Amino acid sequence: MPIEANMPAPEWSVESWFNHAGDLRLEDLRGRVVALEAFQMLCPGCVSHGLPQAQRIRETFDEADVAVVGLHSVFEHHQAMQPHALKAFLHEYGIRFPVGVDRPSSNGLPETMAMYAFRGTPSLLLFDRDGQLRAHHFGLVDDMTLGAEIQALLNPTRSGSTQPQT
């Protein structure tokens, strides 16, 4: 069953990390809002929109409040997008935030993608300070909406009724 907003969010399944030493778990980021940008290095919409937007999140919010994490969820052209190629890509595009390699599975769909039922790439997931999934976007989302959604998670109302709509 796919993960839905406001359900307890399971750990992502990552094979290896770039721009981060050691393992990095969602659980390690408790207390911070987490923006997870799932992408493929040869996906045009990820390169032109998703990743630059993730970089803007990194520049806009304080790192102590919002963690930005990339996830390389390869579901096509697997041979062309292996980790050694991703490393070159991240270098050329100047991406400095942690990027995990979504763990491959035998059916071609990487494990985190399958677990969270990504519809494709780019997919952007927002988790609140308690590690709950609160938004799941596929494709483009505009910056103003996204800025508001992240801020809503930083400053929830008492009633908890302010989750962004997905």
Added chain:
Amino acid sequence: MPIEANMPAPEWSVESWFNHAGDLRLEDLRGRVVALEAFQMLCPGCVSHGLPQAQRIRETFDEADVAVVGLHSVFEHHQAMQPHALKAFLHEYGIRFPVGVDRPSSNGLPETMAMYAFRGTPSLLLFDRDGQLRAHHFGLVDDMTLGAEIQALLNPTRSGSTQPQT
């Protein structure tokens, strides 16, 4: 003395309104966050950035929560930017939110501009639900930051410590 953030905000001084019947006072908007976009119709940065951004605020947030108000604060080329010309401009650019004409004064600076010490146009002011001035931007501000600032005013934390930085 200029108005500063977090001080009680005085009423704007408006001569006449477009896209709104009757008067519209800041006080009438209590309970809503107010985004006030001060512009001149012949200011290139207002036309290319400020006003389109104000329109995106209007599209992004619920009208019951956020009021978007334009203010035509003419401090140069007064003859070219009279209300009859503004009316044509608003029609051509498809601007539908209320726009007030900042009341002219004898020294060339309109009254609201002088009272709030606008440094020029575009200037964007954010007022909270209680009518307090909480942000004052001159020139360009990016959409993600602005989305976050508005949302912070919609959902303040208990401590009230989350005002955006101006």
Added chain:
Amino acid sequence: MPIEANMPAPEWSVESWFNHAGDLRLEDLRGRVVALEAFQMLCPGCVSHGLPQAQRIRETFDEADVAVVGLHSVFEHHQAMQPHALKAFLHEYGIRFPVGVDRPSSNGLPETMAMYAFRGTPSLLLFDRDGQLRAHHFGLVDDMTLGAEIQALLNPTRSGSTQPQT
């Protein structure tokens, strides 16, 4: 009868000039290709596309080979777009090439607009070195196509068969 491409082109009818001392006739520009950008100062497509493109023509080609001329062809909101307002507009937008005021007529359509049958603004007309009309664009035209069209007029083939398509 409207003027068509490859017919002898009549003189524009201009009431007054900005950025040019004295009169400026099409005939004065014989020997140069002429790009005539017809616009209205309150026309959004003119402000965002037509006039910036005319400025790029000015920057791209040698002034000895290509003349860029603006024409303010007001057919709506006449009161808001009088010459004194145009002067402020040209100043604010940094337009330095000569701009003529298309001569008003009693029916609201200015004379050059009527004579050349502009469909609206922006309209871009290209005249060859002999003063013949060779292209007439209404609305947007991309830069690469336009660069090629102007160059084709600068370097015609022997047969004269290379006029751009309108």
Added chain:
Amino acid sequence: MPIEANMPAPEWSVESWFNHAGDLRLEDLRGRVVALEAFQMLCPGCVSHGLPQAQRIRETFDEADVAVVGLHSVFEHHQAMQPHALKAFLHEYGIRFPVGVDRPSSNGLPETMAMYAFRGTPSLLLFDRDGQLRAHHFGLVDDMTLGAEIQALLNPTRSGSTQPQT
């Protein structure tokens, strides 16, 4: 010695082709202007500017007059940009014009890149109908200038004095 404009241009050295059956030599394109876009699939400026511009050349000019050819000149991250990865890249980015793989050499610089002294990628070379190199751009060139340069090669003046400046 590097190849200079207006010298007889040597054949490119290509290992294999995509979007073209069999070999494709510069000599085969005599009679047409040739735009050669040298790129790397992991070069951000190539992806955001060079290749989209090459596609606009393809759309703007008649294929009988102007040939657009891509050249994958890999001088860094060789493992990440092998032909099998290029194939996936061309598919994802919808590039339909012929793309050759610049033949690798033992020193890391591919043969055509070395022969023509590309300073990096993207590099755009223009050859005239006789196969002579007439322009060599490194980095960004604007569309209007490029449209004019290509047109100048299509319609040279009698004196031949109109080559674009490199």
